[in-house]
Amino acid sequence: MVPYGVHGHLIELNLVLLGYLPWPEKLQCVSGYWRAWVHRQLNGNVLPDNFEDWVYYHFGSGIARHFMIPYNTELWGLSPREMSLDWVRPFVPQSSLRETMKGLIANRTARVGYNTVFLYPVRGGMQALVDALAASVPKIELNRQAVEIDLSRKTVRFADGGMETYERLISTMPLDTLVRLARGLPDNLRGVSRRLRCSRLLNVVCGVRRPLPHSYHWIYFPEEKFPFFRLVFPSNIMASLAPPDSAIISAEISNPEAGKAGQLAQAVRGQLLKLGMVRQPSDIVFTEQNFLTHAYPVHDQQREAAVSELLDFFKGKDVFSIGRFGAWRYSSIDDAIVGALDAVEEMVESPVAVAI
Numbered sequence: 001m002v003p004y005g006v007h008g009h010l011i012e013l014n015l016v017l018l019g020y021l022p023w024p025e026k027l028q029c030v031s032g033y034w035r036a037w038v039h040r041q042l043n044g045n046v047l048p049d050n051f052e053d054w055v056y057y058h059f060g061s062g063i064a065r066h067f068m069i070p071y072n073t074e075l076w077g078l079s080p081r082e083m084s085l086d087w088v089r090p091f092v093p094q095s096s097l098r099e100t101m102k103g104l105i106a107n108r109t110a111r112v113g114y115n116t117v118f119l120y121p122v123r124g125g126m127q128a129l130v131d132a133l134a135a136s137v138p139k140i141e142l143n144r145q146a147v148e149i150d151l152s153r154k155t156v157r158f159a160d161g162g163m164e165t166y167e168r169l170i171s172t173m174p175l176d177t178l179v180r181l182a183r184g185l186p187d188n189l190r191g192v193s194r195r196l197r198c199s200r201l202l203n204v205v206c207g208v209r210r211p212l213p214h215s216y217h218w219i220y221f222p223e224e225k226f227p228f229f230r231l232v233f234p235s236n237i238m239a240s241l242a243p244p245d246s247a248i249i250s251a252e253i254s255n256p257e258a259g260k261a262g263q264l265a266q267a268v269r270g271q272l273l274k275l276g277m278v279r280q281p282s283d284i285v286f287t288e289q290n291f292l293t294h295a296y297p298v299h300d301q302q303r304e305a306a307v308s309e310l311l312d313f314f315k316g317k318d319v320f321s322i323g324r325f326g327a328w329r330y331s332s333i334d335d336a337i338v339g340a341l342d343a344v345e346e347m348v349e350s351p352v353a354v355a356i
């Protein structure tokens with residue numbers, strides 16, 4: 001069971017292992033991993049200061065070259081050398097020598113990482129969790145776009161012409177949007193907010209009228225020839241997400257070129273056929289595209305100082321900016337819920353007038 005009466009099933013991730021690699025690549029990964037391990041034993045645990053060096057330090061040159069560096073470059077849209085390390089735990093699992101060798105050589109799985117087991121609602125997808133949380137809140141107004149936040153008068157103006165006042169405000173809109181909408185913000189902080197970087201994402205979702213030929217939950221694609229960096233198979237996670245004997249495939253494309261969504265969706269459909277995920281073009285009964293202007297908050301060397309300065313300023317004005325992009329931190333749904341509880345605890349002595 002997940003909280004608030006939503007029925008959830010425990011999902012155990014189907015892990016695809018490095019052991020499936022062709023032999024030359026597998027050997028490069030094994031020897032690189034060994035050399036990195038020996039290097040760490042001889043030189044102690046002196047952590048590198050950027051993500052690229054950290055990848056070589058932990059995984060060695062084979063895994064770095066064949067997976068970690070190309071995959072992360074594609075996902076984040078910048079060189080891993082520019083990235084800091086304050087996000088890698090828990091998002092980049094570090095398996096032990098024994099577990100890695102088992103995976104590489106014997107193709108055996110181990111439960112490594114923060115999300116190898118998770119709860120998922122039996123019906124209604126993740127929306128069921130949001131609906132259940134919303135049901136206990138007396139007043140929620142949806143689809144009202146905030147267009148200005150006056151920090152001195154403590155008012156929020158909306159696109160529909162309406163206005164609300166607040167004593168303390170919790171905002172989960174992206175921090176750079178909050179900066180843009182804030183009235184009464186020192187000019188230098190607008191400059192600070194320009195240091196925040198993130199990736200954009202095009203999500204191409206295909207409805208397929210046959211079951212999938214595998215039971216994987218998602219697969220990463222580090223090779224440049226694929227337009228997407230990840231394919232997710234939601235109906236393999238929970239069958240109720242698609243009608244019987246059919247499936248959903250979601251392709252995630254990082255930083256798509258402007259105006260190319262149609263072409264990219266076509267390329268996704270082509271690759272699904274080539275990969276054997278779909279037998280024939282007519283099996284794809286619909287394709288939907290969703291575009292996110294904020295997908296992955298980039299943890300580069302400037303992020304932490306910029307975020308702290310902005311969050312401290314807003315808190316001084318009784319505005320709590322929280323959530324994945326409110327706090328500009330790589331995080332998951334559970335972190336967003338915990339962050340909201342923490343914010344409420346911090347301001348518990350006075351009620352929240354408006355929540356965005």
Ligand SMILES: Cc1cc2nc3c(=O)[nH]c(=O)nc-3n(C[C@H](O)[C@H](O)[C@H](O)COP(=O)(O)OP(=O)(O)OC[C@H]3O[C@@H](n4cnc5c(N)ncnc54)[C@H](O)[C@@H]3O)c2cc1C
Nearest residue numbers: 144145146172173174295323324325331332333334336356
């Ligand atoms: C591709 C992808 C895959 C992911 N997969 C997972 C996963 O498998 N598991 C997991 O736990 N997490 C996953 N996440 C992360 C998860 O989606 C986020 O952590 C979570 O949605 C963050 O919640 P939030 O409330 O902070 O932000 P959001 O869900 O982004 O909510 C912010 C809200 O602010 C609103 N807003 C913005 N501007 C305004 C405005 N001017 N006026 C009013 N409202 C405004 C937006 O419309 C939005 O509803 C994934 C994210 C991405 C991009």
